[in-house]
Amino acid sequence: MKKEDDEIYDLYKIETKPKVNKQKITIILIAIMILILLSVILIRSLEAIKQYNVYKQYEQQLISLKKQEEEKQKQIAAQKEKQRQEKLPKLTDVGKQNIEHIYKSETKRAFLTFDDGPSGVTSQILDTLKQENVKATFFVLGSKAQNYPDMIKRMYEEGHYIANHGYSHVYSTIYASKEAVLDEFNKCNDIVKNILGEQEYNSHLFRFPGGLVGGKYGEIKMQAKEILNQNNIVNVDWNALTGDSETTNPTIDFELQRLKETTTNKNSIVILMHDAEAKKATADALPQIIGYLREQGYEFKNFYEIIK
Numbered sequence: 001m002k003k004e005d006d007e008i009y010d011l012y013k014i015e016t017k018p019k020v021n022k023q024k025i026t027i028i029l030i031a032i033m034i035l036i037l038l039s040v041i042l043i044r045s046l047e048a049i050k051q052y053n054v055y056k057q058y059e060q061q062l063i064s065l066k067k068q069e070e071e072k073q074k075q076i077a078a079q080k081e082k083q084r085q086e087k088l089p090k091l092t093d094v095g096k097q098n099i100e101h102i103y104k105s106e107t108k109r110a111f112l113t114f115d116d117g118p119s120g121v122t123s124q125i126l127d128t129l130k131q132e133n134v135k136a137t138f139f140v141l142g143s144k145a146q147n148y149p150d151m152i153k154r155m156y157e158e159g160h161y162i163a164n165h166g167y168s169h170v171y172s173t174i175y176a177s178k179e180a181v182l183d184e185f186n187k188c189n190d191i192v193k194n195i196l197g198e199q200e201y202n203s204h205l206f207r208f209p210g211g212l213v214g215g216k217y218g219e220i221k222m223q224a225k226e227i228l229n230q231n232n233i234v235n236v237d238w239n240a241l242t243g244d245s246e247t248t249n250p251t252i253d254f255e256l257q258r259l260k261e262t263t264t265n266k267n268s269i270v271i272l273m274h275d276a277e278a279k280k281a282t283a284d285a286l287p288q289i290i291g292y293l294r295e296q297g298y299e300f301k302n303f304y305e306i307i308k
Contacts, residue, residue: 087198092307099234112137113137113273117140125286206235250282
């Protein structure tokens with residue numbers, strides 16, 4: 001009986017062994033794989049979102065930097081334009097009144113003016129003016145300006161006023177008619193503005209060669225003054241000088257003496273000097289001229305402060 005009992009036992013044992021559900025396992029595995037896949041997708045998505053946010057932040061920073069740079073460039077351009085406009089003479093009604101009363105002032109002021117240049121002498125004069133921190137006014141000739149374009153540019157860059165003395169300085173040409181005076185002004189002005197590369201430049205300020213009053217061409221000059229005024233151009237002469245055109249070989253002492261003689265008891269002085277090639281003595285005397293005027297209490301001006 002023992003053997004039969006063992007066989008019966010083995011039979012029950014086999015029948016009670018759990019059956020494997022392959023389909024269920026397959027579903028579970030698929031579910032696990034899906035979860036893993038979803039986890040990977042989620043992680044990658046989160047990383048992508050993070051990277052996108054970083055990119056957007058970086059993009060915003062770039063946009064911000066670009067805007068800042070654009071604003072900076074606009075400010076630089078605006079500053080340059082402001083400086084450019086400040087160098088362009090603009091004749092106002094107040095400026096016209098100032099010219100009419102140029103020799104009257106409650107305070108002592110001096111306008112250093114140089115005619116007939118530029119020339120090789122001009123560079124020495126500009127060196128002295130720069131060293132002394134003085135601004136002057138140059139009544140340039142068009143025929144000389146075209147030969148010394150670098151001097152014209154330097155005058156302009158260093159803040160001096162470039163005024164107009166006509167083109168030729170040949171009296172029979174300039175004073176052939178009142179229209180000829182205007183033509184000389186325009187020809188000189190065209191040369192200056194082309195040298196400067198500044199097509200808006202117009203000095204609006206003319207000095208008649210030989211001065212406005214009197215002389216052989218006195219009547220033509222008066223007629224020319226009217227046509228100049230009609231074209232928004234004013235003129236100015238002088239009420240003091242160094243005498244550098246009164247003698248062939250002036251000395252420093254001679255020029256200083258003439259300056260003292262012609263500035264006595266005057267508050268507002270427009271001083272006639274020359275920077276033509278033959279006027280080396282004026283360039284040499286200029287430091288002492290400036291020193292003397294300072295000792296007398298004069299403040300230096302140029303026509304930017306009068307015209308505008």
